[in-house]
Amino acid sequence: MFDQLYENIQQYVSLTDKDWEVLKNNIRPKRMLKRQFLLQQGDICHEIAFIEKGALYSYSIDQKGNQHVMQFGFEGWWIADLQSFLTNTPSTLNIEVLEDSELLLIDQKNQQALLQQIPEYEKYTRLLFQNAYVALQQRVENALGLTAEEKYNRLIERNPDFINRVPQHLVASYLGISPETLSRVRGQMSH
């Protein structure tokens, strides 16, 4: 149940057996099915989620009813509305299950306790936030400066099995291009 999380943490820090037990005891395991919501717009995001198995994605809906995909999460990734989680304000995002998933959830109170009690966990979290910030900066740069072809190429270079697991209209939304443009780009690439 905790294999992916253990492996993920070990990439960054080394926890003692005792610290690992403390961490596990502060985690809420939850299995979810495709199309269920982990979080809906308007609720406060009280928990961060680690994905042991499956896939989720986060998105907002604008006033015209258009969907804007913010993030995808697969095995070994974390997903949350961090703005809501850290500021305790209503979420502007929905987090929906894309594939049946097994999640490990940590609420705000337990997260604070773990950060205080386990220095290595605090270091792990800091490194995750650093990586997340860099990824977000790259995403903004890509969105502002790249062509549709360049955006698509960069996506599949970094996440080769993305395309096999994510419906095309969601990929298009994530890249900030229309589904028709994405079809054209993919069609050109296959030739």
Place this chain on the structure above:
Amino acid sequence: MRVTKQSIAIIGAGSNIGSAITKHMAGSKCRLLLFDRDIGKLQSLANTITEDYDDADLITMDCAHSCSWEADIIIMAVSHNAEKEIAENIREVATQKIVISITDSVDGNLKKSKLDPQTHAAKQLRNRLPHSKIIKAFSPGFYQQVADLDGEELFISGNDKEALEKVAKLAVSAGLKPVIAG
């Protein structure tokens, strides 16, 4: 008011108390995950609820472990002995979850009743589920098999204040009147 739907596991849903709870939760906008060893009773209950409540969201499951894994809150409407076995079964997926144990009787003085979190049974359950948030609950309506539980009092007790508040809110959404007994 919370938008995201909560999932509630009801273990022992086919029992008299379990079915009373399930029927009352059916209109609460939660997703109900129902388990009982008596598959016939479970299916009969599910059919009844589906007929009576158009928008009930429920599923019958064949395993208490799976039921509890998907749940946000777990209700145990089973005997004390069955509770022991189920607690062992669900322990790894009940961590950090609210587990509501339906107590089977109270004395006249609620503070000295089986709702008291310091009773032997409550301590046993906490020992078996050391990282869950145990709430003891009792409603006279469950035992009197009152057809309409609207407005019935639900006495709850536990050591976790936030968990008590959450269960109180859930009780209100199910049309019950929560009374925090300790």
